[in-house]
Amino acid sequence: LNVLDELSEIGRTAEPVIREYVLRGASAEFREVLTHQLDAGGKMLRPALVMLACEAAGGSRHQALKAAAAMELVHNYSLIFDDIIDRGEIRRGKPTTRRVFGDSMALLAALHYREAIAQVVNDSPQSAALHGLVSKAIENLVEGERMDILYEQAGREEEYVKRARMREPSWETYERIVIHKTASLMGACAEAGALIAGASDEVRKGLGDYARLAGEAFQIADDTLDIFGEETKLGKKVGKDIAEHKLGNAAVLLALNELDADGKANLLSILRKEHVSQEDLSQAIELMRSTGCRDKALKIAAERVELAKRALHVLPDSDAKARLIVLAESFVSRQF
């Protein structure tokens, strides 16, 4: 058995809890809308992270089961509203909730998920502190999504968005987005585990830092794969971020930093086209490839993973800690 499959298996133990809380307050007719996102599957790494962090901090996986369910639900909640905002049609190789049931029902499903989260947190050990952690993590997700929208360079009708758009390529802005939209939730997962284990502040901070750094590495590697990956069986398009006009992509920003004035203007002009053609896309990717931005991005991601592993030094060695190390490494070496 592959170690990553093993991690997914740990995460999947939270699945019955997730379904219980999503469905228990729902009307019979609403159920098919609510289960659609859950049925699409997923690697369940966030709940695994919660449970392993709890175990690594001296608790048991079982104690952290409800917190783990809550965090996976936060992730699914964000996917539903992300698809509404980005008009996503396909996710994990399947049609999205909004594609099947329409935007209004997808929005209502997301809102219902938020209440399932509140309820499972309320029934978890350390519920008051966990409410605070979860709420701050979602607040950060929302802020990350807000900045990500404003870092798109074209493609939206809304006057406000056009006016408030951020046009200057900046690695600093990128970091701010990644911390909010990816790293914060990972950090909250690990901190939730530590909290439930009754860990010291030092251990909690170590686990939180580990997960935030691993989360940054994950996002940077994911950005790179978006541009230079292969067309997958799940229907993921190469260069989707460019087609969606996103300046908030690590490889794009690193390429812009290396290109000469003409190349930079060229790449930016493609990102700013209302419609990016297949030819534009190929041209953008070729331009980017010439800068070596792929290797630069993966190097930055690998450095984050090293820092993530180092943050775990405050914890005693254990099986759970060893798995957390493998998890962080996998964020760069493979993709989820």
Place this chain on the structure above:
Amino acid sequence: LNVLDELSEIGRTAEPVIREYVLRGASAEFREVLTHQLDAGGKMLRPALVMLACEAAGGSRHQALKAAAAMELVHNYSLIFDDIIDRGEIRRGKPTTRRVFGDSMALLAALHYREAIAQVVNDSPQSAALHGLVSKAIENLVEGERMDILYEQAGREEEYVKRARMREPSWETYERIVIHKTASLMGACAEAGALIAGASDEVRKGLGDYARLAGEAFQIADDTLDIFGEETKLGKKVGKDIAEHKLGNAAVLLALNELDADGKANLLSILRKEHVSQEDLSQAIELMRSTGCRDKALKIAAERVELAKRALHVLPDSDAKARLIVLAESFVSRQF
């Protein structure tokens, strides 16, 4: 000073708390989006209800301030997403959040509001029980909105909505919608006040029943006003529910019950037109007027108010109780 103005004034004492929690975790750039809905004002009757229920149950208004802020925020949260779903342009005489900032930003603002709610509840007395109350109330709002959408007879593109639509006029379905979308939140407001006062189960149930019944009366009267009211200075359109194809309106359902086969078919066919013209609207309102549905609806609303007042019998007499009675009466005699 009018008693209702006095109630609004009590409710408004929660406003600084509302702003504090909405803004404290928000980036500087997000603030204008977040405050738009709050700046539009409102009668603040839900927070007044929380505080007066607490006082009537033996507690103080001040104890219930955070719970009151949470409940007004739940209301505002529901207004933002309701406007997204119904493409609302004007609310309280002002352009809606989605109108000014676009659907994506409005959605993110609503999601942020939900976190402000979680955080103010977490800081309130009786936070665990209050989390449960608030969460159930929002779950009900979402279910009410879901049914309301499916009780529209035309006007939406989504295949799923067209397929799942409820086509049969039914007072029972209407009651289910009103309980979920209006009465449940009112009930939660009053129960939150009772909870914080440490009231007995009997008192808590009495206050909850009072508020749910008053909430139903409010919605029935509001539906009637939608059809037979006057064009207001705030830009509220007469017959908006008909233009929006809603079967979920008390006056419409009571009219359908009284009309002969031809009249019924006529009214339903107008509700089912993709575009309802001004002429259609006038014809529908005339048809409805002929049935006396306006007086029937107001009679039902008045009966609910009587039952609401009776539910308060378990409470000792007090100033707060007297104000709650005025509040319920105002739901039919005046409109908010």
